[in-house]
Amino acid sequence: MEKNQANIVYPKVKFNDIATAFWRGIKPQKWRMFFLLVSITLANIASVITPIFYKQFFDIVSAGGDKRLIVGKLVVIIAYIFIFNLGFWAFYRVATLFNNTFQSMVIANLKRQAYDYLMHHSYSFFTNNFVGSLVQRVNRFARAFENLFDDIAWNLLPLAVKVISILVVVYFINFWIAVIIFIWAIIFLLFNVFFSIWKLKYDILAAETDSKTTGYLADTLTNQNTISVFNRFKYESQGFRDVTEKQALTMKLTWNLSSIMDAGQGILSVIIEFILFYFAIIYWQQGLVTVGVFVLLQLYVISIIDQLWGFTRVIRIMYQSYADAKEMVEIMKLPHEIQDVPVAKNLSVGNGQVEFEDLTFNFNETRQVLKNINLIIKPGEKVALIGPSGAGKTTFVRLLLRFYSPTSGKILIDEQNVSKVTQGSLRENISLVPQDPILFHRTLAENIAYGKKNATIEEIKRAASLAHCDEFINNLPQGLKTYVGERGVKLSGGERQRVAIARAILKNAPILILDEATSSLDSHSEMLIQDALDSLMTDKTTIAIAHRLSTIQRMDRIIVIDNGQIVEQGSHDELLSKEDSLYKKLWTLQAGGFLKEEDEEEVNGADENEDIKDED
Ligand SMILES: Nc1ncnc2c1ncn2[C@@H]1O[C@H](COP(=O)(O)OP(=O)(O)O)[C@@H](O)[C@H]1O
Numbered sequence: 001m002e003k004n005q006a007n008i009v010y011p012k013v014k015f016n017d018i019a020t021a022f023w024r025g026i027k028p029q030k031w032r033m034f035f036l037l038v039s040i041t042l043a044n045i046a047s048v049i050t051p052i053f054y055k056q057f058f059d060i061v062s063a064g065g066d067k068r069l070i071v072g073k074l075v076v077i078i079a080y081i082f083i084f085n086l087g088f089w090a091f092y093r094v095a096t097l098f099n100n101t102f103q104s105m106v107i108a109n110l111k112r113q114a115y116d117y118l119m120h121h122s123y124s125f126f127t128n129n130f131v132g133s134l135v136q137r138v139n140r141f142a143r144a145f146e147n148l149f150d151d152i153a154w155n156l157l158p159l160a161v162k163v164i165s166i167l168v169v170v171y172f173i174n175f176w177i178a179v180i181i182f183i184w185a186i187i188f189l190l191f192n193v194f195f196s197i198w199k200l201k202y203d204i205l206a207a208e209t210d211s212k213t214t215g216y217l218a219d220t221l222t223n224q225n226t227i228s229v230f231n232r233f234k235y236e237s238q239g240f241r242d243v244t245e246k247q248a249l250t251m252k253l254t255w256n257l258s259s260i261m262d263a264g265q266g267i268l269s270v271i272i273e274f275i276l277f278y279f280a281i282i283y284w285q286q287g288l289v290t291v292g293v294f295v296l297l298q299l300y301v302i303s304i305i306d307q308l309w310g311f312t313r314v315i316r317i318m319y320q321s322y323a324d325a326k327e328m329v330e331i332m333k334l335p336h337e338i339q340d341v342p343v344a345k346n347l348s349v350g351n352g353q354v355e356f357e358d359l360t361f362n363f364n365e366t367r368q369v370l371k372n373i374n375l376i377i378k379p380g381e382k383v384a385l386i387g388p389s390g391a392g393k394t395t396f397v398r399l400l401l402r403f404y405s406p407t408s409g410k411i412l413i414d415e416q417n418v419s420k421v422t423q424g425s426l427r428e429n430i431s432l433v434p435q436d437p438i439l440f441h442r443t444l445a446e447n448i449a450y451g452k453k454n455a456t457i458e459e460i461k462r463a464a465s466l467a468h469c470d471e472f473i474n475n476l477p478q479g480l481k482t483y484v485g486e487r488g489v490k491l492s493g494g495e496r497q498r499v500a501i502a503r504a505i506l507k508n509a510p511i512l513i514l515d516e517a518t519s520s521l522d523s524h525s526e527m528l529i530q531d532a533l534d535s536l537m538t539d540k541t542t543i544a545i546a547h548r549l550s551t552i553q554r555m556d557r558i559i560v561i562d563n564g565q566i567v568e569q570g571s572h573d574e575l576l577s578k579e580d581s582l583y584k585k586l587w588t589l590q591a592g593g594f595l596k597e598e599d600e601e602e603v604n605g606a607d608e609n610e611d612i613k614d615e616d
């Protein structure tokens with residue numbers, strides 16, 4: 001929720017960028033906007049013309065004369081007043097009608113625009129940002145447009161139209177009164193602008209305390225269970241009290257400042273009434289203005305002051321909207337880190353040979369993860385990738401999926417550089433069962449079906465049962481139709497892994513990556529799933545990051561990674577027979593005596609397997 005939470009350097013956003021982003025959303029609706037603004041303008045012109053008839057009305061009444069003649073004229077005038085009032089009403093109705101469609105459509109366009117761009121940011125981008133704050137940015141972007149447009153269309157435009165047309169009308173009646181109104185309007189505007197700008201820093205402070213409160217709320221609600229386990233309710237309650245109290249103080253301050261601003265405006269309004277009427281009386285005495293002018297001026301003053309009341313908020317809202325929009329436009333201006341090259345072809349996988357050529361990868365200057373990796377995985381070969389936690393195994397397979405771009409070197413699949421093919425085709429040809437799968441808050445069936453477009457229910461059921469999901473699905477109240485909770489929290493780690501395996505079974509891509517795919521399963525479930533994995537691996541090039549003996553031993557080759565480098569490779573027996581091999585060390589150190597047991601059990605066909613190492 002705080003700024004600078006991300007290690008991302010955003011491009012500078014100028015006003016122009018925001019306008020361009022908004023315009024993309026407006027464009028399909030530009031004609032609606034045009035008619036909307038024209039209607040508002042006409043409505044306000046009508047509202048300035050009506051008082052002219054009131055002026056005539058009172059001029060005629062006060063002039064006296066033959067009543068029958070006067071009545072005739074008055075009726076005509078009233079008819080005009082009726083027509084213009086009706087016109088005002090009609091234009092306003094039309095404007096609101098256009099506005100309702102226009103704004104709702106544009107808001108939807110803007111959200112889509114933000115979503116579509118955001119979705120294609122890289123894996124690194126998402127590891128560097130909180131989802132909550134991204135959700136907020138998308139919403140605020142749309143809200144910024146709404147507020148800004150409301151401000152401009154319903155506040156600034158009417159104000160400008162009114163002030164200008166009133167000045168024009170009054171100019172033809174009395175030059176000096178027009179000058180007074182003009183000067184007053186300038187003073188009013190300056191007062192507002194400067195006061196608002198001065199007040200802005202307190203508004204920003206208030207906004208900051210507000211997001212602190214929201215942040216505290218979100219963080220502690222997420223951790224409600226932890227708070228409960230440590231019985232820290234009092235502590236958190238006090239913490240929340242602190243932030244809300246701070247917020248209350250800043251809120252009080254900004255509200256008081258608003259009251260002062262309102263008071264200033266009130267005084268200015270009283271003053272203009274007084275001065276205008278003072279001069280009007282003088283001019284009336286000199287026979288320069290009529291009684292009707294008093295009425296006209298009074299109506300205009302009321303109308304301007306009415307319009308100006310909303311003006312106090314205009315500048316704050318504009319600033320706020322600008323800040324809100326900027327946060328999202330920043331993300332939309334940030335180029336996607338991983339992009340298809342212009343002439344990218346689709347990856348075509350024949351045999352599925354995977355080749356790493358002198359691959360080096362750094363997260364940043366200080367974190368070198370993989371160094372000069374050279375490796376060829378033959379078509380259909382199954383390799384196990386092992387090594388201490390943090391050795392770079394997950395990063396290694398993410399590079400293959402092109403979630404990151406290599407710092408140097410390249411990765412080839414069937415002689416095609418993964419950086420040169422389309423990302424879509426690359427990932428369609430690889431199944432990944434991740435270390436810690438996250439699920440959609442959708443039904444289990446939908447989650448499993450994610451592995452294959454238009455999967456039939458039979459296919460889903462088959463995959464689920466192969467991945468041994470049946471065992472837990474049958475215990476769920478609505479079976480496959482059960483919702484799994486946000487991120488899949490209603491399932492255990494092992495259950496989520498089985499869902500991920502079911503997805504991979506459905507996807508059936510020629511290259512398979514298992515990233516500790518069974519790490520959260522107990523030995524028994526793992527052994528059951530091993531069959532499914534075995535059949536999944538058949539005829540597929542497979543990279544399995546694993547630490548269980550049962551998985552590792554099934555593989556054609558074992559690659560040991562340490563400190564970002566391949567330190568050993570070979571078959572299980574080869575590596576064990578080597579003295580001082582890291583593999584042997586990992587084995588004996590971390591599995592301890594289990595190694596022997598395991599070997600015996602393998603021989604005896606027992607079903608218990610133990611970890612050779614325990615990580616994560
Ligand atoms: N997003 C990241 N930014 C910076 N460093 C990272 C990031 N992700 C992982 N690392 C670093 O890369 C190292 C290797 O991570 P990883 O490939 O996940 O290890 P493994 O899967 O072998 O346990 C970690 O020790 C970590 O310090």
Ligand SMILES: [Mg+2]
Nearest residue numbers: 393394395435
């Ligand atoms: Mg890992």
